Amino acid sequence: MSRVLLFSIIPLLLFSYNNAFGINVINSxxxxxxxxxxxxxxxxxxxxxxxNIYPVDNMRSHVLSFVRNTESEVHIWENSSGILSSGCYNQNNWGRLSNVVPSTYQWVGIIKNFGNDCTVSKVMKTNKSLPSVQFVYKVAYKEEIGFLAGTSSYFYYPSNYNSSTNTWGLSSTPSYLSNQTKRKWGPIKIHANECHKFNFRWCGDGVLDSSDGEMCDPNDPSKTGWGSGGCNPVCRPVEAPTCDNLIVNPNSGEVPLNSDVVCSGTNADYYNIDCGNGTTLNGQ
Known part of the structure; x- marks a missing residue:
């Protein structure tokens, strides 16, 4: 059997889903x-x-195949606890999308997280050498070996890969086999592990992501791109304030002395001047 699987994150679409076709979710x-x-x-x-992410397992085949949800599994691993929300593990969110994969070698979405609450949070990885999370699909299927009396309902949701944007488009309406005659299926097979690894990045993760608009990262140990005053929480350099000019008029005389003070500076929103005699001047 010629069979290929790929995975994707597809924006939330409305699908008709019966959790009687759920798959087994295992926290690994x-x-x-x-x-x-x-x-x-x-x-x-x-x-x-x-x-939020909406993981989908896609498949294509040269042999008509029936996807078995009861024996299929998805194993979920996190690099650190708290990266994924409970919605990513919710058994009721996961299920079989298409019940067959046609023999036309067309991409089809077969397993999907149907919830809208699989949320990714900004949690630092414990092991920097590994990805943030990993989904491992163990897909069960049967191959067509003949026909039986009667008819059935065989359907699938086509998906298309856009190589220029590295994204998938998944149809929100099913397609049906032109021949709905009931099939005879062979023994259950479990495909070799199919892994989908995710790495999540953000401003503040300690790595400069210039391709995503960051000019610096406040937790970057190399301090690349930092200003003289550091790097702010939105990954922009901060320049330290400087006092460029201080005018005191009059600047001498007998006590008590009332003077006007004018302070000008760069990157300064306010000033705080210690007069040296216990008096502090401040303002904007």
């Missing part, structure tokens, strides 16, 4: 190194306080 404590079925990497920059 072990990072999976065996990714012989597929090994896909996604790099995501979090611009806001958090972001």
């Amino acid at each position: 404590n072990t990072y999976e190194n065996d990714c012989t079925g597929a090994d896909v990497f996604s790099d995501i920059y979090i611009a806001g306080s958090s972001t």
